[in-house]
Amino acid sequence: MDALKAKFETQFVKATTFLGQNQVEVKKALITEIMEFLRDDDGCKFNYLVDETAVHWPKNEEFELVYILYSIDKGHTLRVKTRIKEWETIESVASVWTTADWLEREVYDMFGVRYANHPNLKRILMPEDWVGFPLRKDYNLRLQDVEWVRKHLGIDSGQKYYVGEARHEMPDYITPQD
Amino acid sequence: MSKTETLFDASELTVSMGPQHPSTHGVLQVKLKLDGERVLDLECVIGFLHRGVEKLGEVQTWGQFVPTLDRMDYIAAVSNCLGYCETVEKMLGVTAPPRAQYIRVLMTELNRITSHLLWLGTHAIDLGAITTFLYCFREREEILKIFENYCGARLTTHMFRIGGTQYELYEGFHDQVRKFIADFPKKVDEYETLLTENRIWLDRTKNVGVISAKDAIDLGLTGPALRGSGVNFDLRKAKPYCVYNELDFDVPVGEVGDTYDRYLVRMEEMRQSARIVTQALDRIPDGPIMAKVSKIIKPPVGDIYHSIESPKGELGYYLVSDGATCAYRARVRPPSFVNLQSLRKMCIGHMVADVVAVIGTLDIVLGEIDR
Numbered sequence: 001m002d003a004l005k006a007k008f009e010t011q012f013v014k015a016t017t018f019l020g021q022n023q024v025e026v027k028k029a030l031i032t033e034i035m036e037f038l039r040d041d042d043g044c045k046f047n048y049l050v051d052e053t054a055v056h057w058p059k060n061e062e063f064e065l066v067y068i069l070y071s072i073d074k075g076h077t078l079r080v081k082t083r084i085k086e087w088e089t090i091e092s093v094a095s096v097w098t099t100a101d102w103l104e105r106e107v108y109d110m111f112g113v114r115y116a117n118h119p120n121l122k123r124i125l126m127p128e129d130w131v132g133f134p135l136r137k138d139y140n141l142r143l144q145d146v147e148w149v150r151k152h153l154g155i156d157s158g159q160k161y162y163v164g165e166a167r168h169e170m171p172d173y174i175t176p177q178d
Numbered sequence: 179m180s181k182t183e184t185l186f187d188a189s190e191l192t193v194s195m196g197p198q199h200p201s202t203h204g205v206l207q208v209k210l211k212l213d214g215e216r217v218l219d220l221e222c223v224i225g226f227l228h229r230g231v232e233k234l235g236e237v238q239t240w241g242q243f244v245p246t247l248d249r250m251d252y253i254a255a256v257s258n259c260l261g262y263c264e265t266v267e268k269m270l271g272v273t274a275p276p277r278a279q280y281i282r283v284l285m286t287e288l289n290r291i292t293s294h295l296l297w298l299g300t301h302a303i304d305l306g307a308i309t310t311f312l313y314c315f316r317e318r319e320e321i322l323k324i325f326e327n328y329c330g331a332r333l334t335t336h337m338f339r340i341g342g343t344q345y346e347l348y349e350g351f352h353d354q355v356r357k358f359i360a361d362f363p364k365k366v367d368e369y370e371t372l373l374t375e376n377r378i379w380l381d382r383t384k385n386v387g388v389i390s391a392k393d394a395i396d397l398g399l400t401g402p403a404l405r406g407s408g409v410n411f412d413l414r415k416a417k418p419y420c421v422y423n424e425l426d427f428d429v430p431v432g433e434v435g436d437t438y439d440r441y442l443v444r445m446e447e448m449r450q451s452a453r454i455v456t457q458a459l460d461r462i463p464d465g466p467i468m469a470k471v472s473k474i475i476k477p478p479v480g481d482i483y484h485s486i487e488s489p490k491g492e493l494g495y496y497l498v499s500d501g502a503t504c505a506y507r508a509r510v511r512p513p514s515f516v517n518l519q520s521l522r523k524m525c526i527g528h529m530v531a532d533v534v535a536v537i538g539t540l541d542i543v544l545g546e547i548d549r
Contacts, residue, residue: 018480019268047395050485051511055498066496068483068511072395072411079483099398102519110232125225125548134233135507141233 003043008034023079028065028090031082035096038069038080045071046078049097052104054111058137061086063113067093084113092118110135190218193530197226201304201534204544208521208533215529220522224515227548235508240266240475241340243508248334250510251546253296255334256289257488263338264419265484265495269477270340272469278342279421280462284355285328285337286420287451287458291362292321293489293541294448298369301441301538305382310372317365320358327354341471355459362452366445373441383437387524387536390435397520400513401491402443403540407435413487425457437539444541476501490514490541510549514542 004024005012011034013025026034038046046069055064067080084090092115094100104115105124112133115121123130132139142159149157191214196207205226211219231250235243247262248255260282267274274282299314322332327348329337337343373379389399394407404411412429414422430446432439477499485494491513498507517540524536 019482021482049398050492051483051494051496051509053496053509055481055507066481068494068496072409072416075416077417077483097398098396099516099519102515106515123225125228127225134230 003041004034004037007037021077021079023081025081025083028082028084028088032091032093032096034080035067035093038078039096044078045073048072049093049099049103050077052093052100052107054107054113054135056111056135056137063111065090065107065113086112089114089116091116092121094118109133112136195530195533197223201537203300203537203542206518206537206542206544206547208537210530210533212530215531217525217528217530217533220525220533222518222521224518224544224547227544229549231549232508232510235505237504239503240477240505243505244339245334245336247510248336249545250512250549251488251490251493251514251543252333253543254289254293254489256285256337257486257493259336259338260286260420261484261486261488261493262495263340264486265482265497266340266475266477267469268484269480269482269497269499270471270475272341272471274342274469275466276421276463277465278338278467278469280458281343281347281467282338283420283422283425284455284458284462285325285335287454288321288324288355290451290489291448292318294444294451297444297489297538297541298441301535301541302373304534304538305379307373307376307379310369313365313369313372317358317362324351324354324358327351339468340475342466342468344468346467352459355455359452359455359459363449366448366452370445374445380438382532382535383441383539385434386437386528386532387539388434388436389520389524393523394435394520397523398516399491399520400517401487401489401541402440402447403491403517403520405430406432406440406443408433413485413492417485419484419486421458424461425454427454427457437535440539474503476503481507485511488513490543490546491517512546512549514540514544514546515549518542518547 008030011027011030013027015024038044048070050068050070052067057064062083062085065082069080070077092104094104101119102124104118105121107113108121109123109126110133146157146159149155191212193210193212194207195210197205207223209221209223210217231246234246238246244259244262247258250258295314295318299311302310325335326332329335329345389407391407391409394404394409408431410429410431415429427450430443432443479499479501481498483494483496485492493513494511496509497505500506521536521540525533
């Protein structure tokens with residue numbers, strides 16, 4: 001951790017511990033270099049990328065990208081976080097760990113995070129022609145459903161929906177029977 | 179099928195395998211690029227079973243989300259449940275009582291045996307050994323009966339709750355499990371007589387889908403697939419959860435990293451699971467089975483990652499709480515999804531028939547890949 005701070009002082013935002021788990025937040029610009037350092041440095045040796053995912057924070061129009069690293073040799077773990085704006089791109093880490101290939105495709109599929117220099121950035125779980133990114137907080141689930149039924153079945157589904165529906169602004173859950 | 183001309187005037191064939199192909203163990207489509215019968219390249223098409231589990235986690239309360247998770251890896255539902263309950267408990271600062279922890283270990287290990295039995299049966303049937311399948315399902319049925327007696331369900335069990343377990347062990351549980359476990363190692367030997375030295379089995383599995391330890395780690399392989407390559411990494415030992423640090427068991431590892439090694443690793447794992455079950459049965463203490471957890475669960479603001487060793491590999495949960503009754507973000511790190519990524523590396527240069535062997539050896543469950 002100190003080595004990382006010394007090497008990338010300008011990129012370092014903060015280091016915290018929550019419930020006994022260490023995390024560092026870094027800036028997004030040199031993410032590949034930081035990850036390469038974490039993989040190769042003798043004190044770190046994080047040779048295994050456990051998971052890469054994102055969290056959407058619509059209030060700040062931000063994505064928080066989370067990289068969970070583990071070192072099989074040393075048995076320690078670290079969570080690296082970085083924040084990007086919704087419209088920004090970030091460098092892919094697929095060149096550092098091959099695992100990141102599919103994990104980043106999933107993040108792209110679910111959140112619409114665009115990775116630069118990714119070998120094959122396309123949807124992975126959703127169909128190619130899917131509209132929107134389902135795990136974003138502003139993704140309108142019910143509007144999507146109503147539109148799908150209208151387009152493919154030619155009828156009104158009768159589902160209630162709100163324009164601009166998001167979980168934290170949503171009034172009480174309304175079922176179609178109401 | 180479509181034929182395309184290549185640069186060197188050789189004909190390259192594109193074949194689509196799946197999604198309704200019996201040996202892809204679910205709805206997996208593999209697009210193969212072939213030169214004769216040799217695989218030049220392949221691409222996996224997944225997502226046919228996508229149900230939006232992670233999105234559901236954001237609208238269901240912490241407790242309601244548990245049964246949904248059982249539907250991910252439906253042949254190892256107990257592991258899914260255990261991983262999630264432990265993660266939320268860690269967040270709340272609650273520890274399940276010792277008795278509950280032992281029940282959890284017991285059930286998870288029995289579930290590991292069922293999962294490996296199903297893998298062995300289907301893997302063998304893919305490679306032409308039908309008898310093994312029937313034998314495996316005979317033993318699997320016994321464990322499913324135990325599950326049914328315990329919680330009423332056989333597959334999607336929803337056994338544990340946040341803070342402990344819901345049900346006390348039923349009368350006759352000890353006898354039933356002991357009877358099964360006493361016989362079980364002999365049954366594993368029986369499967370081995372059918373396969374381990376079988377000429378056809380050796381031809382179909384030796385040196386098929388070889389992956390080196392370095393590549394395996396780089397690709398994020400976990401579970402028996404990683405240990406087959408000789409990496410001794412088992413979360414039950416590396417980051418002990420539940421009461422695994424009190425129990426004595428070995429972690430089998432392979433040498434070459436081919437399909438045969440992974441087969442041997444899983445066979446040994448079944449024996450080790452039986453060992454764990456015996457020890458847990460002997461040591462199970464008396465006491466409560468549920469810790470004090472409030473009816474409405476509201477974890478503190480923050481995030482946590484916790485992972486367990488599911489039969490397929492590292493099953494992790496990354497949960498973000500904003501202090502509400504539902505998770506703000508519920509991320510599942512699915513072992514099958516990450517493991518499937520190495521299919522391409524393992525298959526290139528092999529025959530089409532070997533693709534079936536490698537899909538089998540990765541032990542994937544599409545419910546978990548697509549979530």
